[in-house]
Amino acid sequence: MTDGVVDDSGRTIQSVEIAFAVIDALQETGSAGVTELAELLDHSKSTIHSHLRTLEAQRIVVRDGDGYRLSLRILDMATHVRDQVGNYDVIREEVDALAAETGEVAQFGIEEHGQLSYLYKQAGERAVETASRVGTQQPMYATALGKTILASLPDDRACEIIQAQRFEAQTPTTITSAEALAAELDTIRERGYGIDDEENIEGLRCVAAPVTSDETVLGAVSVTGPASRVTHDRIHDELAEEARRAANVIELNTKFAKLGGSGRRK
DSSP: OOOOOBOTTSOBOHHHHHHHHHHHHHHHHSSBOHHHHHHHHTOOHHHHHHHHHHHHHTTSEEEETTEEEEOTHHHHHHHHHHHTSTTHHHHHHHHHHHHHHHSSEEEEEEEETTEEEEEEEEEOTTOOOOSOOTTOEEOGGGSHHHHHHHHHSOHHHHHHHHHHOOOOOSSTTOOOSHHHHHHHHHHHHHHTOEEEESSSSTTEEEEEEEEEETTEEEEEEEEEEETTTSOHHHIIIIIHHHHHHHHHHHHHHHHHHHHTOOOOOO
16 A cells, blocks of 8 residues: 655545555556455445545546546556656666666666665566566665665665665565665675675576766666576676666766767667
8 A cells, every 4th residue: 555645734644545545456456346445445335436436537547347447547647757757768778778688687776765666677588577567666675776776875865764664574685684784785885786686586686786967866777687597606797797887878878968969878
């Protein structure tokens, strides 16, 4: 369920929370009726029906037979949000190239609300399926992208995020303390890239490089693959450099775009 919406007094607004819970549930189910949603969300059918009618009036959901589904207006909103990232086309081009070069999954992530949010994802020809999807979020401390972004943020912002974390072991190798995370961030700063050593999903490893512009952290770019193929040697000898090269091209092209020019992948 999404975080509660807060009014000026600091209290959450329950009706808005319920509306977003309905949207979340429809995203998960694809389509659902009033009774199913009421059972899923533990609210009365009359409450769910009222929220669905309101969302339908606002063109956020549409009727789908005996149920409801999300409308294409959600897609319009998502496209608008994506297009607000000024260097999105550059990111897409470089992530596509990174996936093609490595044959693995390549991704770009940013920090939102103290979590890692996936902005773009592309699969290479040998890629295996991963749980991440564009728009979804993962813990910063359990992902190469998240840890790499944290290591690049100003100290006060990084500390704020770390202090707000609720550390939970995703796998046996997940970092589960602020002290261990701080030590890991120091290592990332020293070598210039971060690694997820089966910390988020067992059997998958990931390496990520930070992307910055004028001392602003834009996000990070990564390569993910099965541990059997993404070995430690391959990470340090090949994939880290590939990720750093992609990050550098994004940085340069972002700078050129700000100056009104254009950059080219080398």
